[in-house]
Amino acid sequence: MKRFIYISVMVVVTMMTGSLFAQNEEDINNLLPQINADSLLRTVNDLENFGSRFALRTGGNREVAEYLVQRLTNYGVNAVIDSFYNESTNWLAGDYAQWFYNVKGILSSENPKDDSIVIVGAHLDAISYNQNYTLLNQAPGADDNASGVAVMMELARICHENGLRFKRDIHFMAYDGEELGLLGSYDDAWRRDTAGDKVAIMLNNDMVSYQPDEDWKLTLHWYDNALDIVSRAAEICSQYTNIEPVVPTEDENGDSHYSDSYAYYQFGFRAVFAIEHTFSTSYHTYHDVSDSNNYDFLADVARYNMAMLVAYTELDNTVGVEEHAFTAMAHVYPNPVTDKACLQYQLYDNSSVEISVTDLLGRVLLHQNLPLQTAGIHLIDLDLSQLPSGVYLCQIRTDRGSETLKIARK
Ligand SMILES: [Zn+2]
Structure with a gap:
């Protein structure tokens, strides 16, 4: 049947x-x-x-x-x-x-x-x-x-x-x-x-x-x-x-x-x-x-x-190749995090990078200034072991602009 x-x-x-x-x-x-x-x-x-x-x-x-x-x-x-x-x-x-x-x-x-x-x-x-x-x-x-x-x-x-x-x-x-x-x-x-x-x-x-x-x-x-x-x-x-x-x-x-x-x-x-x-x-x-x-x-x-x-x-023949619209395609894993997390981001051009982790009231808890980094994928370890559990914001600023991620600390 x-x-x-x-x-x-x-x-x-x-x-x-x-x-x-x-x-x-x-x-x-x-x-x-x-x-x-x-x-x-x-x-x-x-x-x-x-x-x-x-x-x-x-x-x-x-x-x-x-x-x-x-x-x-x-x-x-x-x-x-x-x-x-x-x-x-x-x-x-x-x-x-x-x-x-x-x-x-x-x-x-x-x-x-x-x-x-x-x-x-x-x-x-x-x-x-x-x-x-x-x-x-x-x-x-x-x-x-x-x-x-x-x-x-x-x-x-x-x-x-x-x-x-x-x-x-x-x-x-x-x-x-x-x-x-x-x-x-x-x-x-x-x-x-x-x-x-x-x-x-x-x-x-x-x-x-x-x-x-x-x-x-x-x-x-x-x-x-x-x-x-x-x-x-x-x-x-x-x-x-x-x-x-x-x-x-x-x-x-x-x-x-x-x-x-x-x-x-x-x-x-x-x-x-x-x-x-x-x-x-x-x-x-x-x-x-x-x-x-x-x-x-x-x-x-x-x-x-x-x-x-x-x-x-179906192919869309009306669209040409686009410039990348996003800034850094940042991603944190694991998330939620226990102690240490890995921040991954990507640069399309060489750029200086500034990374900060704040709480929800905007208080800066971690801050890192990175000199000129090359285009490509970068991985940074974030040590959150000193922070109490809760939600934090991680901001990545590059020459193209900034991107903010939410991180949950277990
Ligand atoms: Zn298989």
Whole structure:
């Protein structure tokens, strides 16, 4: 019964979307050849070179998140670390209490056609264990899931280098703690649900680079609230890539639960989940390194994603490349803070910087004058251990203006 409904939906939607999409056809055909296998491989290499991206190792994935924020920022994306704290028990890792570090990068639209956003997401963490399920210190996670993150970064690069603007905001998301139970995506989906965000589509890529032979196939796992999306995804994959899309039957679709898109589905958001059809032989081992994977295949997966992005946002050709409107894109984490927090901000030009922390009555409690700083991302430790719990304001003044953040001290 369900499958019957599914097939009929597929036919109707295919007829409906064909014409909508035509207006951006020329742009797509110009953009897709720019997607580059070497560029994808470079991101995978950068990520595997962390040695491990296991979320529970000392310090967690903060450095990984900082790397991704820096990359996205270089592509003109308004990117921050979105941290959260989780205390739980995992069947493999036992009890833990840890900070996790999602990355959230926003490419805003100038003339939005509605208030829905499009999310391109992939998990940044990795895990590896031996046959006895003992965790290992090496977790390169090249296919699982540096490949999905690389797709996201490649899309950001193409958007930047072509000065693309869309008719919907695009949120580039990298999730921490997926391997411990979709922690980062649950946190984000929960926040979005609480905030009443509207999500047109969540594009999830998890393990998308293993393709040892010429029989290129990509499985598109679906959710029963988004059958039109998977049919459009299959159509787009066939049209714009050399990959044959595989839409699983309901019986074969169980893996739809095992990646970040499922967290969004749990909150009623609509998603599609792309994964290699030939499953990696080095899944969750220290052998999951970049050499085992196929970057021409990964480039085609990125092309499918780029075409989906345009299909669900539409390009806005009325807008030129904008000057950055914001001052410093400052962000404090963790927030609330116990003793020490990290203040992150970004300078678009070399600038002097003045940082002050005041209470709500304007009394200055901490003050720092920094001589000329170079353009780029800067991190400053804020020691709030001497302050009583409460709410404080942190002001960052640069040559462009000032920005004020609220900090909660626990
Ligand atoms: Zn994964």
